[in-house]
Amino acid sequence: MCRGFRVPRLIRLLLAFLIACLLPLMGLSTAALWAAPAAAPPATGRPSYVPLESQAFHGQLLELQQQWIDAPLNQVVGDSPRATLLNFYVVMAQVSRDIARIEAKAMTTPGLFWSSAVQSELELITSYFDEAVKALDVSEIPQSIRADFADEYALKLKVILDYVFTHSRKPFEIPDAAGMKALNEGRVNPTASWTIPGTSITLTDVGDEGGRDRGFLFSTYTVAQIPSLYEEIKDRLRPSDSSSTLLTPAIYDAFSLRPGHILPPKWYLMLPRGFRQRVLQSQLWDQTLFQVVVGLLALATYAAVQLRLVLALLGTYRLTQRDARELLTAMEVWKLDNIAWHRVLLAGVALPLTRLVELLLDHYVNITGLPLQVLVYLLYTIYFCWAGLFSFFLMEALGRSLAEWITMLRGRRNALQLSRVSNLVMPVCRVLGAIIGISLIYRLLILLGLPASTVLAFSAVPGLAIGLGASKLLGNLFAGLSIQTDRPLRVGEFCRIGANLGYVTKIGLRSLELQTHESRITIPNSIVDEETIVNYSLRSVLAQDAVLHVFELHLPLPTDLTPDQLDDLLHYSRLFLSELPDFSATQVFLDQTAQDGELLLRCCGQIQAPNWTDYLTLREAVLLRLRQLLDQVTRSRMVIGVAYNTTQEQLQRIPELIAGLFDREPLAAFRACRLMAISDFSYDFTYDYRSSQPTYAAFKDEVARLNRALLALFAAEGIEIPYPTQAEVQLDE
Secondary structure: OOOOOOOOHHHHHHHHHHHHHHHHHHOOOHHHHHHHHHOOOOOOOOOOOEOHHHOOOHHHHHHHHHHHHHOOOOOOOOOOHHHHHHHHHHHHHHHHHHHHHHHHOOOOOOOOOOOHHHHHHHHHHHHHHHHHHOOEOOOOOOHHHHHHHHHHHHHHHHHHHHHHHHOEOOOOOOOOHHHHHHHHHHOOOOOOEEEOOOOOOEEEEOOEEOOEEOOEEEOHHHHHHHHHHHHHHOOOOOOOOOOOOOOOOOHHHHHHOOOOOOOOOHHHHOOOHHHHHHHHOOEEOOEEHHHHHHHHHHHHHHHHHHHHHHHHHHHOOOOOHHHHHHHHHOOOHHHHHHHHHHHHHHHHHHHHHHHHHHHHHHHHOOOOHHHHHHHHHHHHHHHHHHHHHHHHHHHHHHHHHHHHHHHHHOOOOOHHHHHHHHHHHHHHHHHHHHHHHHHHHHHHHHHOOOOHHHHHHHHHHHHHHHHHOHHHHHHHHHHHHHHHHHOOOOOOOEEEEOOEEEEEEEEOOOEEEEEOOOOEEEEEHHHHHHOOEEEOEEOOHHHOOOOEEEEEEEEEOOOOOOHHHHHHHHHHHHHHHHHOOOEEEEEEEEEEOOOOOOEEEEEEEEEEOOOHHHHHHHHHHHHHHHHHHHHHHHHOEEEEEEOOOOOHHHHHHHHHHHHHHHHHOOOEEEEEEEEEEEOOOOEEEEEEEEEOOOOHHHHHHHHHHHHHHHHHHHHHHOOOOOOOOOOOOOOOO
């Protein structure tokens, strides 16, 4: 395709001069020549648009512009489409002009930050802008991003209106209140809405709120269409031939391509313009290079701090079982609330930190569009998760501190009483913390844009689960309240619940924990309430700090014990238990079973054994010593036979001789020696005594010495101890 021929300017001037000279000869004037072509439309190839100055509402725009300058406390939302649309348009143009005016003074004023006077002026401009944003019905935007995206949509809508007002083929009227009434009279279905001709921009009367008319707002459908409308017309914008100060086609770019909310920081504007436009404002993922770099640095720092907080929080739970035992032994259980408050501090630090990062990325770095939405959703989720943990940790810490205060006020500051009070207070505090945490999660779902019906659907799932298990749950709950009220059991007490014997370590709202000698048993409260409870623990004023349990032991006795031996066994057992330091209120007596009349030695008393180790150790010591005493009683009665050839004089002296043996044993008390039986092979003497030896081994040594002395004495006296003989008779057949 060949290019068009261009006539040199000098030749064009010569031709014009010749034509001007020939026109009088032809009876034509110069004005007629230039007027003739004006009658035809210009052949520019572009459609003819009505300029903004030729629109019927342009005069009212100028009036409103002056009104907003004179009376800045007006409102944008009006009672008609005309009032709202024109006020919004004028206010947004005023905001753009004021920001441009302040930016122009950045290089001429000293300092890297805006002065207080500029800050005051910026507050007034921000109030204008916020008032204009109120003209958008943003109720369908999720609450978490509503404020941010409302600002973006207001700026984009101003650019869209610039395009609409400068690309109209014919003038159009914006109805006022009377015009809306006239329009509805001509409509088949009257509606309180009006759409700009040729567009999808609609203003709707949203009705009343709080007893007052909210006025006409840009509809929710219009607000939802703003991003797509802006993407459609942003590439069609061209420098306008109009000199009107109301047109601001670059207002959104001025907002989105620079840091700061409405006005960029002064230090940023003082950077070289070329460096800002070519480097810092270069586009990358719909953001500028400055926004991407600073945003990534902020997120990396935030992630590192969050990781440290999470690790520190997990570290508070790394208490080994040995550490826990040492804490209880050292009575440092009072310091456990410090760990709880440490968790509260960690979660509390994460909350303002998350909020600070969100404000930095949103209002300072000025991330916009989809990246802002993703970041806000992510940060809101993290914030509310930390808020839920914070509420739970706070209630737990308050519960621990409250339990400690109650224990101190009662004057019983010890680990057992603290455990009992905590066992009552902590479940309530934890339930309250969990309820607050769940409510915060529901609040998060609403802020993220989930409809209330969906949130209710989420609530129905746990509600259904509770409903299915409500009978058991409520049964355990009421049984737990009954146990806490009637107090048949308390934490630390030694009890028998059904067939289970052990220490009560926890009484919760749903279940009870019983520490047996071999394992920990969790019993639902409803079962505990139905079982027969045997509580071996004593409750008295003297037993508040030291838990005393009733101790009972049954020892079966041989049937061949004589009454004297039984009396000795009772004597030794009572003496042993009375001297035992961990035993009090001892009772030792003989009893027999109802079924077969078996003889029993029953030992009862009060012991201090707060755990299974102490209890089993004490029980083992008592049982072993009673067995030793039983053997000692059995060995303290001796039967010895002498031969039939023993003389009468020797038989008379045997009790005296045996009694003399005990003169050498100061801890053995001789009682009697009698000829109690004449057996087939001997005369049987029976003697018994009581020994006060401190140990079982010493008693056995004493028995050995007595036996050796007895054998030596009989040998010296010529008294013979016969051997059993048996004659075997064989009959001949």
